[in-house]
Amino acid sequence: MSGTLGDLGEFGLIGALVARVPTGPHVSLGPGDDAAVVTAADGRVVATMDLLVEGRHFRRDWSTAYDVGRKAAAQNLADVAAMGAVPTALLIGLCGPPDLPTGWALELYDGLRDECAVVGAGVAGGDVVGSDTVTVAVTALGDLQGRAPVVRSGARPGDVVAVAGWLGWSAAGLAILGHGHRAPRAFVEAHRRPEPPYDAGPGAAVLGATSMIDVSDGLLADLGHVSRASGVRIDVLSDRLDVPAQMRDVARALGADPLNWVLTGGEDHALAATFPAGTALPARWRVIGRVHTGTGVTVDGRDPDVAGGWDHFDRG
Template sequence: MSGTLGDLGEFGLIGALTERVPVGPHVPLGPGDDAAVVAAPDGRVVATTDLLVEGRHFRRDWSTAYDVGRKAAAQNLADVAAMGARPTALLIGLVGPAELPVAWALELYDGLRDECAVVDAGVAGGDVVRGSAIMISITALGDLEGRPPVTRSGARPGDVVAVAGWLGWSAAGLAILSHGHRNPRAFVEAHRRPEPPYAAGPAAAKLGATAMLDVSDGLISDLGHLARASGVRVELSGELFDIPAQMRDVGRALGADPLQWVLTGGEDHALVATFPAGTPLTARWRVVGRVTEGRGVTVDGEEWSGTGGWDHFG
């Protein structure tokens, strides 16, 4: 579709976007009324929200609108999975200038649609507003399916710390793009379009995970939240992290330590969880440390001396 948001108008844009995304099986009443209705068989709803701002979370010269849509959905759906829940629906808010091409907004919604399809979720509704910059607000909903939520506060001394998904790939991709390069593509694509291990969240809950969270701001930073909430120390072992040879090569080429990317890089949206010792973990989970008495997070017995992760106001 050609033209701009200003050419199409608010209600024309809403109609075009709504046609782009199915509501999914968990939304008995979708867009068209003052509010949507989302099924909640468990009787409880897991809810999370996020905001993406152009220039802060994405750049149009680095990522397509489709990439931004996939990423926006992924980071919210991963938060639902990190509670041990199954994602069911998204609510989308889009702010954009009148001169933004309609094609960009439609491509964004294609990305949202396709990421939702990975977990059989839908888009229940949203809003559009004119503004000077592009901003995307996502609210994700989920169903606990009768299980208690897995929070950050349940880790206990003696638990093991395990990770599902990739760590450091998005940070490596960001470093590559920041240096004006586009290869190796695997890392660049991981930054543009993360692939969270959604199924690992509910599976961890069924295995008896004591605490869990999505790695969005960096493993050190996010585990710091878990350690504080649980009143424990998290001890990581550097040798237990799987750093691909190609990531090491990129680190040498850019003069960077790939372990820094693994420990502090955000936006891979891996899951990190604690489990009682002896839990029969599946192959998707890699043990990287343990929980002990104390406070904070250590790496190989030492307090981490580098940066700890992302802080919007730091």
Template sequence: MSVAGVGEFGLIDRVTARLSYGSTVLLGPGDDGALVAAPDARVVASTDVLVEGRHFRRDWSGARDVGHRAAAANLADIAAMGATPTALLVALCIPADLPIEWAEELAAGLAAEAATVGASVVGGDMSGSPTLTIAVTALGDLAGRTPVVRSGARPGDVVALAGRTGYAAAGLTVLSRGFRTPRLLVEAYRRPEVPYPAGPQAAGLGATAMIDVSDGLLADLGHVARASGVGVDVRRDAFEVPRQMRDAAQALGVDPYTWLLAGGEDHALAATFPPEVTLPEQWRPIGRVVAGAGVTVDGEPYQGVTGWDHFR
């Protein structure tokens, strides 16, 4: 059965039946708006959109995978501010012939990813559209912490990374060449493994700047450098190429460091810390903040594309 067969409100009933709500949700779907507790009295908010054919393909990813990805892209932004995610609002633009099971599985994936951090899907909107589009807004709570913005990095700070880079980009390349293995890389593209707790942890450690690595490490560190009025130098030897990535790169004729340094959608967190901070195991040093401007690798300008740009 397609979504046209159950109608808008039938689809809403089926989707909301798959949702559960955490302690911060005071009123969930069903009214003109949800009600979410904000104990800190400040709310961190971020939004992101996934468009079929641009951000995902149904023949590459299942509906539940797409739900996980859509939620992760927004939850990671909240974590990158040093906050804990609390709620998601989801707007769906859906072709009338979309199978109802696909929409239900999408909702299940969104809810499951949100639940990993104690957040809930609390509402949204639906519309018919020839192009399947998923727009998500995330809300988060700082719990008394100072938000970590992009503009606080200072020369001498250590640049550190929580999570992994390059895996999703490698998986995308593998899929685009018509393959489905290595499974490690393909699954990384389908469902990112985001180090959500590292965001609030970095805020507690005194991180001076932080960003979600969604478009590529060098490109996103470039945002930090530009906002802070500094330069950032990344060490190539801080990145180990895993065997599966090395083998895939050799088979496809790709430099694996292109994935590691410029690949996005793993949603690692990159942050800068004062040099006297002792970094926990979850954060590994990858470079330094320096006087100047822009991002370099081993002290030299990077030759190549540094990340994703929708309009390039």
């Protein structure tokens, strides 16, 4: 569709966006009323939300609108999975200037739709607002299916720490783009469109995970949240971390440390969880450390010598 948001108008835009996305099987009343109705057979609803702001979370010269839509959905759906729940629906807020091409907004919703399809979720509704800055706000809902939520405060000394998904790939992709390159594409695409291991979240709950978190701000930073909430020390074993040869090659070419990407790089949306020692874990879960008495996060028994992840209000 040609033209801009200003040409289409608020209600024309809403109609075009709604037509782009299915509501999914969990939405009994979708867009068109003051609010949507989403089924919650469990009787409890897992809810989370995130913002993506142009220039802060994405650049239109680095990512297509479709990429941004996939990423916006993924980071919220991953948070639902990190609670041990199954995602059911998204609510979308879109802010943009009147001269934003209508096609960009439609492609954004195509990305949202296709990422929802990975987990069987739908788009239940949302809002659009004129703004100088393109901003995407996503609220995700989920169903625990009768299970207790897996929270950050359940880790206990003696547990093992395991990860499902990739670590450091998005950070490598961001570094590649920052140096003006577009390859290796595997890392660039991991930054543009993360692929969280959604089903590993509910699977971990079934396996008896004692705590779990979505790795969005970096492994050390996010394990730090688990450490503080649980009142334990978490020790990461560097020789258990997966640092692919190609990542090492890229880091060498850019003068970077690939282990730093793995330990502190965010936006891969892997899942990190703790399990009782002796739990038989599927191959997708890699044991990378242990839980001990004490506080904080260490690497090979020592305080890490790298900064610990992303902080939106860091002035450094």
